[in-house]
Amino acid sequence: MSTTDLGMPGIGPLQSAAPYPLRLVLNWGRRYSLWVFNFGLACCAIEFIAASTSRHDFIRLGVIPFAHGPRQADLMIVSGTVTDKMAPAVRRLYAQMAEPKYVISFGACSNSGGPYWDSYCVTKGVDQIIPVDVYVPGCPPRPESLLQAIVKLQEKIAGENLGRRYRRSGGTPVSAAAATRPLVAPDGDGGPSSRSTSRRARRVVSEAAVPRRQTTSVLPSAPPPAAPVQAMTLRPHTPQTAEDTVVDMPAPVPPNAGPETKEGPR
Amino acid sequence: MSKAWQTPRVDSASSTLDVGIGAGGLATADMVLNIGPQHPATHGVLRLRLVVDGEKIVSAEPVVGYMHRGAEKLFEVRDYRQIIVLANRHDWLSAFANELGVVLATEQLLGMEVPERAVWIRTLLAELNRVLSHLMFLGSYPLELGALTPVFYAFREREELQSVLEELSGGRLHYMFNRVGGLKQDVPAGWTLRTLDAIKAVRRRMPDLENLLTDNEIVKARTVDVGVLSRDLAAAYGVSGPIARASGLDVDLRRDEPYLAYGELFAPGGPGRVPVRKHGDCYDRLVVLIEQVRVSLDLAEACVEKLRSLPAGPVNVRLPKVLKVPEGHVYRWTENPLGLNGYYLVSRGDKVPWRLKLRSASFNNVQVLTRMLPGQLMSDMVSIMGSMFFVVGDVDK
Numbered sequence: 160m161s162t163t164d165l166g167m168p169g170i171g172p173l174q175s176a177a178p179y180p181l182r183l184v185l186n187w188g189r190r191y192s193l194w195v196f197n198f199g200l201a202c203c204a205i206e207f208i209a210a211s212t213s214r215h216d217f218i219r220l221g222v223i224p225f226a227h228g229p230r231q232a233d234l235m236i237v238s239g240t241v242t243d244k245m246a247p248a249v250r251r252l253y254a255q256m257a258e259p260k261y262v263i264s265f266g267a268c269s270n271s272g273g274p275y276w277d278s279y280c281v282t283k284g285v286d287q288i289i290p291v292d293v294y295v296p297g298c299p300p301r302p303e304s305l306l307q308a309i310v311k312l313q314e315k316i317a318g319e320n321l322g323r324r325y326r327r328s329g330g331t332p333v334s335a336a337a338a339t340r341p342l343v344a345p346d347g348d349g350g351p352s353s354r355s356t357s358r359r360a361r362r363v364v365s366e367a368a369v370p371r372r373q374t375t376s377v378l379p380s381a382p383p384p385a386a387p388v389q390a391m392t393l394r395p396h397t398p399q400t401a402e403d404t405v406v407d408m409p410a411p412v413p414p415n416a417g418p419e420t421k422e423g424p425r
Numbered sequence: 426m427s428k429a430w431q432t433p434r435v436d437s438a439s440s441t442l443d444v445g446i447g448a449g450g451l452a453t454a455d456m457v458l459n460i461g462p463q464h465p466a467t468h469g470v471l472r473l474r475l476v477v478d479g480e481k482i483v484s485a486e487p488v489v490g491y492m493h494r495g496a497e498k499l500f501e502v503r504d505y506r507q508i509i510v511l512a513n514r515h516d517w518l519s520a521f522a523n524e525l526g527v528v529l530a531t532e533q534l535l536g537m538e539v540p541e542r543a544v545w546i547r548t549l550l551a552e553l554n555r556v557l558s559h560l561m562f563l564g565s566y567p568l569e570l571g572a573l574t575p576v577f578y579a580f581r582e583r584e585e586l587q588s589v590l591e592e593l594s595g596g597r598l599h600y601m602f603n604r605v606g607g608l609k610q611d612v613p614a615g616w617t618l619r620t621l622d623a624i625k626a627v628r629r630r631m632p633d634l635e636n637l638l639t640d641n642e643i644v645k646a647r648t649v650d651v652g653v654l655s656r657d658l659a660a661a662y663g664v665s666g667p668i669a670r671a672s673g674l675d676v677d678l679r680r681d682e683p684y685l686a687y688g689e690l691f692a693p694g695g696p697g698r699v700p701v702r703k704h705g706d707c708y709d710r711l712v713v714l715i716e717q718v719r720v721s722l723d724l725a726e727a728c729v730e731k732l733r734s735l736p737a738g739p740v741n742v743r744l745p746k747v748l749k750v751p752e753g754h755v756y757r758w759t760e761n762p763l764g765l766n767g768y769y770l771v772s773r774g775d776k777v778p779w780r781l782k783l784r785s786a787s788f789n790n791v792q793v794l795t796r797m798l799p800g801q802l803m804s805d806m807v808s809i810m811g812s813m814f815f816v817v818g819d820v821d822k
Contacts, residue, residue: 201492204469
């Protein structure tokens, strides 16, 4: 037993069947209480912060920027250049958001690569990896542009039908439990704590591990300890190399596909 | 108050006891904690790979490259007017200082003489940009420590200065106002008076910000004697800028190797001075930053006064239709708000640079974290990282 799979909170089938007045009320509530996930990458993040401070203040539109992480946010504003190294992290954090979720692409770099359109290591537009609802042009856009983008998004939400937006035509969505990682082992060159006790502990962990994937442990196989230890509550121990990106990059979403309709299996 | 959502599940903490009981004694296991690349406390996409023993950091490794956009490679296919656009964007808080370094290097290779009016306007804009950059950190660093108000005050002052710069150049963050040989255009009518008003307003309201920080006992408890960077370590790692000056390393290119109009401003009796402190802890870095804001406001005011006394004249040099820089190479460094930024320009006589290498201050300032963080507590890590004043675009270019 490692992670508890609670299933991804999703949009139920009743959404499409909801009567119009109910949908009106729900859309009203959703659009005026967007919680934004602070996803500032580069220069546009500075204008994003400027838009949240007193002069421009997008908090008065209901957009509260202090979501404690992607799981509690409904709006992700990608502001700044998405590099190829950062792209899996963007994808992963988007997958961790619960539906319904919206994305505003803020700035030329996340719209289409911007001034780095011919760079060897820039993702030319974040819509190559996640679906975007509103694009804000500019380099960087003025904070007023962000205010207008939020208003536009609110208009879009006002007229939307969630059942139609999240209709799944096959494939399984990424579950909340799947977007996590196992423990990473420290290297043996740590400081005073890499004494024999911790090495012993690590050996014990590897003995009790239930392999989650077809990986072989790189730790040397040690003789089992004298007293068998019930360490079943520990998570499986799969040491990984430094650049460990766990998420497989799915095929890019075609630009006209609208909201994502399916997620590839992990 | 780290919001590292990637911490392992709570059950593993209680199970270390289970591990120990069978094997004898209380065994602990070091934990590898990954901070970032997306994290509220890192300034942008810096990833820190920490090995922690309980709350104590055993080793720290900054993993950079998440904002690497290949600017130096792109410089090789942009001509000398277009590189200014890219050059703005690596240290995005002090965009004017970046583009200044690039054009200074180009002008040196060309042997170009810049008109006096342009020199003074450039100095003025560089100092205003310095104030903007420092104000940003004076807002974001207390935010990481838990003080929510300073960021609003800091951004209020930033808006004041940004409106002045926007009137002049059209940009709030990226100005693209320098040209090879001067500036794009002269200042609008009445702009100097508006700039003076803005400088006075910021100077008048700085005590609002300072009173929240310098004598605040919570700020002091979290920053005094935390994250001490010794002078020798700073020198060994090439740390520069306000951080190095807070550790006692007294280097400021504006005084030591003057460029633009700094020779006159930092002459004895002039408004320029270099704040230096001894201990090198987080508190000293904060205090140096506040002092630097005051110094820069004084310098900016002196520049405006001088500008108003200058006769009308050109602010740029007429350039040929195709600008080719003669063969050669030059290394030009400037005192950017974050530290020493160097620009190594190699030209082979083309329209585009052959190689434009950037030496960025934040790259060294971040590297020294590998030596500063081990031995500190996790909660101090946020305080130390925030006090190192780096911009990730500057680290990764």
